[in-house]
Amino acid sequence: MTGEGVSVSTWGLLLLVLAMALAFLMSLRSHPDLRRGPRAGLGNALLSSDPLQRARIWRFLFGASNHAFGLLALNYGAQRGVLHAPSAHLLTVVAALAIGGLYLVLRTGWNRRFADPALTEAQMWVGIVLLGWGYLIGGPGRPVALILLFVILMFALLTVTFRQMTRASALAVLVFGAASIGVVGREGALPLTVDLQVLYFCVLLIILSCACVLVRQLSLLRERAAHARHDLAEAMAKLHGQVIRDELTGLFNRRHMHKLLRIEQARADRSGFPWCVAMIDLDLFKRVNDEHGHPVGDEVLRSTAQVLSGGLRGADQVARWGGEEFLVMFPDTDSDDACQVLERIGQTLSRTQVSPTVPGLRVTFSAGVTRHLADEPLARTIDRADHALYRAKASGRNRTECLSGPD
Numbered sequence: 001m002t003g004e005g006v007s008v009s010t011w012g013l014l015l016l017v018l019a020m021a022l023a024f025l026m027s028l029r030s031h032p033d034l035r036r037g038p039r040a041g042l043g044n045a046l047l048s049s050d051p052l053q054r055a056r057i058w059r060f061l062f063g064a065s066n067h068a069f070g071l072l073a074l075n076y077g078a079q080r081g082v083l084h085a086p087s088a089h090l091l092t093v094v095a096a097l098a099i100g101g102l103y104l105v106l107r108t109g110w111n112r113r114f115a116d117p118a119l120t121e122a123q124m125w126v127g128i129v130l131l132g133w134g135y136l137i138g139g140p141g142r143p144v145a146l147i148l149l150f151v152i153l154m155f156a157l158l159t160v161t162f163r164q165m166t167r168a169s170a171l172a173v174l175v176f177g178a179a180s181i182g183v184v185g186r187e188g189a190l191p192l193t194v195d196l197q198v199l200y201f202c203v204l205l206i207i208l209s210c211a212c213v214l215v216r217q218l219s220l221l222r223e224r225a226a227h228a229r230h231d232l233a234e235a236m237a238k239l240h241g242q243v244i245r246d247e248l249t250g251l252f253n254r255r256h257m258h259k260l261l262r263i264e265q266a267r268a269d270r271s272g273f274p275w276c277v278a279m280i281d282l283d284l285f286k287r288v289n290d291e292h293g294h295p296v297g298d299e300v301l302r303s304t305a306q307v308l309s310g311g312l313r314g315a316d317q318v319a320r321w322g323g324e325e326f327l328v329m330f331p332d333t334d335s336d337d338a339c340q341v342l343e344r345i346g347q348t349l350s351r352t353q354v355s356p357t358v359p360g361l362r363v364t365f366s367a368g369v370t371r372h373l374a375d376e377p378l379a380r381t382i383d384r385a386d387h388a389l390y391r392a393k394a395s396g397r398n399r400t401e402c403l404s405g406p407d
Contacts (some may be wrong), residue, residue, distance in 0.1 A: 022236065057107060060102065060119075065102070074092070075092060084137060091134060094130070121164045125171060128175055132179045153168075158218065165211060165215040180200065188269075248301055251319050274334050279382070279389040285324040296357050299356065308326060310348075315332065339402045346399075367401070368385045368386060370388055389391060
């Protein structure tokens with residue numbers, strides 16, 4: 001086997017090993033289950049156990065593989081005598097130090113101190129400088145630097161902002177412009193050198209222009225998508241509010257209160273703490289509608305809802321149960337305490353102006369309170385509260401009746 005044959009085989013083996021390493025990294029990224037098996041130690045050591053840091057380091061290593069292929073091609077050209085070997089070796093050492101330094105910053109977590117923890121712009125700048133240097137000494141392989149630059153820019157399209165891409169493009173124009181001038185200075189006597197440098201520089205400008213336009217378009221699409229998500233979130237919140245709240249009073253509706261009652265029942269079954277249900281009905285509300293009309297009746301319902309909400313404690317919940325009826329849930333409360341709360345609210349309501357249209361109108365309510373018993377169906381508790389309300393009505397209205405157990 002000739003020396004040249006050994007050289008080609010060696011570089012071929014290095015390329016194969018690099019491709020296998022890259023495939024392994026991609027498998028770690030694509031198959032999270034592997035991180036919980038025997039390979040978890042190696043994967044965490046290389047990419048970090050933090051999911052966000054792991055994604056950043058994986059993207060960095062994927063981008064660094066482009067530089068690795070470029071350096072392999074550069075050194076292969078130097079070994080074949082096409083390029084200046086000391087210059088290629090110096091660039092290789094500097095590139096390895098720069099890439100290794102960025103990896104250490106990411107792996108140690110220092111990147112979290114920066115405004116851009118992914119170090120996207122820093123990676124682009126390092127790549128542009130290294131590729132510009134490689135272009136200067138690359139000889140006939142100079143177009144490879146432009147191809148790798150294009151790959152870097154395309155890889156960054158989805159992560160960089162328009163300003164970052166503009167700054168990176170300006171740096172690329174300066175670096176590759178200076179490299180082109182250097183090439184003309186060193187090889188200007190060769191045929192077509194100037195023409196090729198002008199051609200390559202025009203290609204560079206086209207690549208950078210297209211990258212900036214694409215990033216700008218993607219930025220606009222991201223902004224529109226963000227606005228759309230915001231509008232959708234607001235619409236969903238509004239819809240959710242409409243689903244769980246009564247349109248007239250703004251209180252919870254009957255359906256949602258049933259859900260809250262089931263949640264409280266399950267919680268109380270675990271904790272053993274008492275809780276109560278109260279049924280409230282406005283006294284002589286039909287007379288209000290008959291004498292003053294339904295718009296005034298709506299004003300009365302809204303005002304009553306405000307008085308109830310303002311008089312309850314933070315954990316208590318109230319819903320419009322239907323018509324002029326309201327249901328109140330008192331978590332961690334015995335029936336006597338719940339009755340005291342309702343009596344205080346009833347006194348407040350009797351003094352409240354409930355209708356701007358009829359300023360002198362005053363209303364009262366009757367209420368029935370009962371404690372939920374262990375292992376009792378919710379419907380049974382609500383029926384008992386309703387029965388207590390019936391007793392309050394029968395006893396003269398404007399009062400609260402308590403039933404502590406089965407009637």
